[in-house]
Amino acid sequence: MPAPAAPDVLAGVVMFTDIVGFTEFTAIRGDDEALQLLGVQESIVQSCMPPGGRLVKELGDGLLLWFDDACAAVETAILLQERFETHSAESMLPLWVRIGMHWGRPTARRGDIVGHDVNVAARIVDVAGPGEVVLSERTVAALERQPLAVAFQELGPVLMKGIPDPVRLYRASR
Amino acid sequence: MPDPTVTIPRGGRVRLRINSRSGRILVTAEERTDIIVEKGDARITTGDEGQVVLEARGAVEVRCPEGTDILCGAISSRVEVRGRAGNVSVSTASGHIEIDEAFAADLRSISGSIAIKQCGEGGCRMSSKSGRLTADRTMKAELSTVSGRVEVGEAAGPVRLKTVSGNIEARLSGAFDASASTISGAVTLSYPDTVHPRTRFRTMSGRQRLDLPAGQDCEVSVSTLSGKLEVVVA
Numbered sequence: 001m002p003a004p005a006a007p008d009v010l011a012g013v014v015m016f017t018d019i020v021g022f023t024e025f026t027a028i029r030g031d032d033e034a035l036q037l038l039g040v041q042e043s044i045v046q047s048c049m050p051p052g053g054r055l056v057k058e059l060g061d062g063l064l065l066w067f068d069d070a071c072a073a074v075e076t077a078i079l080l081q082e083r084f085e086t087h088s089a090e091s092m093l094p095l096w097v098r099i100g101m102h103w104g105r106p107t108a109r110r111g112d113i114v115g116h117d118v119n120v121a122a123r124i125v126d127v128a129g130p131g132e133v134v135l136s137e138r139t140v141a142a143l144e145r146q147p148l149a150v151a152f153q154e155l156g157p158v159l160m161k162g163i164p165d166p167v168r169l170y171r172a173s174r
Numbered sequence: 175m176p177d178p179t180v181t182i183p184r185g186g187r188v189r190l191r192i193n194s195r196s197g198r199i200l201v202t203a204e205e206r207t208d209i210i211v212e213k214g215d216a217r218i219t220t221g222d223e224g225q226v227v228l229e230a231r232g233a234v235e236v237r238c239p240e241g242t243d244i245l246c247g248a249i250s251s252r253v254e255v256r257g258r259a260g261n262v263s264v265s266t267a268s269g270h271i272e273i274d275e276a277f278a279a280d281l282r283s284i285s286g287s288i289a290i291k292q293c294g295e296g297g298c299r300m301s302s303k304s305g306r307l308t309a310d311r312t313m314k315a316e317l318s319t320v321s322g323r324v325e326v327g328e329a330a331g332p333v334r335l336k337t338v339s340g341n342i343e344a345r346l347s348g349a350f351d352a353s354a355s356t357i358s359g360a361v362t363l364s365y366p367d368t369v370h371p372r373t374r375f376r377t378m379s380g381r382q383r384l385d386l387p388a389g390q391d392c393e394v395s396v397s398t399l400s401g402k403l404e405v406v407v408a
Contacts, residue, residue, distance in 0.1 A: 021338035129301030156245030156263040
């Protein structure tokens with residue numbers, strides 16, 4: 001009997017996005033416009049993805065993204081928020097998106113990524129407000145260079161349900 | 175048993191970090207030169223550059239010097255800061271947050287309400303999913319919630335306000351830019367009658383009301399899908 005294959009452990013940034021108010025938008029404007037909103041989000045995300053970044057999966061109105069490089073992840077998140085804001089200002093489709101990210105070593109599993117670091121990233125997005133990019137200290141520590149014109153503001157130690165230790169979080173902005 | 179008091183060197187900038195999962199966290203910033211844990215089971219350690227770390231179990235009451243920067247992480251704790259603090263950053267999952275006065279504030283709660291009486295030049299940022307957000311007096315402000323109400327008593331700086339289904343009410347004390355957006359809630363912004371803003375309303379079905387003469391004093395953008403929009407005289 002062959003030995004089980006070693007788990008495929010990755011190293012990089014797990015990013016979650018979430019559209020704020022999607023349920024209310026769908027209730028007011030209906031499914032067709034809700035699908036249009038998701039389509040706009042997806043097309044903006046696809047147009048901003050750098051080499052080494054990929055859309056892992058859609059989670060309702062949210063997305064799970066993966067980046068090999070922390071700096072590219074931060075710059076992409078900021079760019080996404082700028083594009084979402086521009087689109088929201090020019091249309092009646094409110095792309096109020098919050099973004100959370102965490103550097104870690106998840107395990108690849110049939111195209112998906114799983115593990116504690118994915119769970120941490122999922123909790124971080126809950127801390128972000130619409131239009132914000134919030135990231136863990138480990139993501140900041142993994143930056144090999146200063147992302148272009150990005151400032152980091154510490155939000156302090158954040159305790160999250162199901163995560164035993166406080167995670168020091170930062171807000172990234174231009 | 176660790177000493178529950180830390181004496182701060184004169185002139186040092188103090189940064190207090192507090193972690194406590196539950197129980198009320200009360201920090202009083204007042205004229206004093208030390209940090210003291212008055213109540214609660216807390217381990218207090220000092221770090222570099224005036225940093226004091228307080229790991230608490232359950233409820234805790236702390237006194238610290240005026241102007242102390244406070245960074246606090248909690249899950250279900252109610253967090254209160256009394257007196258005049260420096261930069262205040264608080265994050266809770268379900269607890270309420272109440273701040274008397276801060277130079278700058280970043281306050282986040284998933285389901286708790288958030289209130290600040292006075293925020294200085296650093297401005298205030300608040301974020302919640304279902305709690306009510308209130309800033310009595312602030313300079314610039316950025317407040318967002320999903321189902322809660324957003325209220326700014328008096329803003330002396332630009333404001334950016336968002337709520338999905340709650341209402342927004344803000345009074346600006348001068349010609350400051352304002353952006354207020356909801357999906358189904360109502361928006362009321364009020365200015366002194368001397369302000370002549372350039373106003374942009376965006377709505378699918380909501381009513382609009384503009385009581386101020388059009389001008390170029392500041393940019394005002396209000397949008398909703400279905401709520402009522404008002405820019406009126408304070």
